[in-house]
Amino acid sequence: MKIIVTGGTGFLGKRLCRKLKEHNHEIMSYDIVDGYDILNTSQLKEIFDSFKPDTIIHLAACADLNIFAKKPEISHKINVIGTRNILKLCDEKKVRLLFASTCCCYGNNDTHPTDEDSPTCPTEPYAQSKKESEYDIFKSVSRNGMNHCCMRLATFYGPEMRPALAPAVFLDKAHNNETIEIHGDGKQTRTMTYVDDIVNGIVTITESDKKELIVNITTEEIISVLDMVKYAKDITENDTRVVHVEDRDGQIYKEVILSQKLQSMGWTAQTKFYDGMKKSYDYYKNNNNKW
Numbered sequence: 376m377k378i379i380v381t382g383g384t385g386f387l388g389k390r391l392c393r394k395l396k397e398h399n400h401e402i403m404s405y406d407i408v409d410g411y412d413i414l415n416t417s418q419l420k421e422i423f424d425s426f427k428p429d430t431i432i433h434l435a436a437c438a439d440l441n442i443f444a445k446k447p448e449i450s451h452k453i454n455v456i457g458t459r460n461i462l463k464l465c466d467e468k469k470v471r472l473l474f475a476s477t478c479c480c481y482g483n484n485d486t487h488p489t490d491e492d493s494p495t496c497p498t499e500p501y502a503q504s505k506k507e508s509e510y511d512i513f514k515s516v517s518r519n520g521m522n523h524c525c526m527r528l529a530t531f532y533g534p535e536m537r538p539a540l541a542p543a544v545f546l547d548k549a550h551n552n553e554t555i556e557i558h559g560d561g562k563q564t565r566t567m568t569y570v571d572d573i574v575n576g577i578v579t580i581t582e583s584d585k586k587e588l589i590v591n592i593t594t595e596e597i598i599s600v601l602d603m604v605k606y607a608k609d610i611t612e613n614d615t616r617v618v619h620v621e622d623r624d625g626q627i628y629k630e631v632i633l634s635q636k637l638q639s640m641g642w643t644a645q646t647k648f649y650d651g652m653k654k655s656y657d658y659y660k661n662n663n664n665k666w
Contacts, residue, residue, distance in 0.1 A: 376401070377430075378395060378428060378429065378430045379426060380392050380402060380434060383404025383406050384409065386533075386536055386537065391432065391434070391574050391577055394578055395581070403428070413453070414456060419460055419464055429471065431471070431472050433475060434475045435453070439539060443501050447500060454504035455507050462512060466515055466521060471521065472524070474509070474525050474526060475528055476506075476508070476526060477505045477528055478591060478630065479501065480502050481494075482498040482627055483498060483629075487629060490591070490632075490633045491587075491589040498626070513525075525590075527589060530567055530568070532652075533655055534570075541567075542652055546607045547659070547664075554615065555618070556617075559619065559621075563599065563628045564630050566595065566631075568592070568593050569594075569644070569646035572645055576634075579642040583640040587636055591633065591634045591637060594646075595634060603652075606648070607652065611656065
């Protein structure tokens with residue numbers, strides 16, 4: 376299969392490209408760091424025409440909430456208009472689109488456990504932008520009958536993760552014996568998923584004969600923020616100080632998300648959260664205490 380991966384040099388993208396190559400797919404990475412811009416429609420069309428992909432796996436996005444807060448207009452443009460550009464070409468060229476959405480689309484929907492049929496209620500701009508792109512894809516599928524898929528990814532972590540992610544922050548603070556700040560009471564839960572499990576989930580969807588419009592890619596292991604902090608302290612062997620601060624805007628209070636569709640395709644999550652944190656910390660120490 377010939378596959379273009381947007382964002383192919385990022386934390387998730389480079390691992391996904393390696394795995395797809397191991398499965399004997401022909402891969403092209405389309406990433407801004409290499410001069411490829413999803414907002415450049417003529418460049419996109421040129422690559423579509425020359426590479427002639429069967430599938431586009433669209434990972435490229437502005438995912439950092441801090442950047443979204445500082446630069447909302449360009450962040451929204453990258454996520455929504457960039458996806459719209461890719462979707463238009465996919466429909467014209469009859470290319471399947473696998474879109475990296477987010478489980479954060481479910482927000483505080485008060486439906487637990489949550490599956491792909493549960494209501495969406497995004498609480499912050501990143502998830503709202505992903506939901507807007509999902510809506511574009513739903514309309515396209517209804518109109519054109521393509522086998523596009525909105526992959527709702529759990530928040531993922533692991534070696535080389537963004538320093539702003541909670542597991543990275545907690546491990547870094549615990550390692551340096553610095554005060555860890557918890558927003559709110561810390562009882563909010565997440566289905567944090569190890570990056571390699573996300574990669575395997577995307578490959579499973581890519582290769583499966585089953586075609587679904589929405590698929591959750593997430594572990595069903597539920598971890599609270601308090602658990603994350605405890606694990607960080609245990610793994611680093613530092614009983615660092617913890618303080619509670621004002622809760623952040625857009626906080627999601629409870630995640631209990633199912634991945635039964637993906638499991639029916641043959642996928643299972645392989646890495647427990649504690650083990651994933653340990654692997655991440657080992658990488659951090661071997662990389663001069665950097666992510």
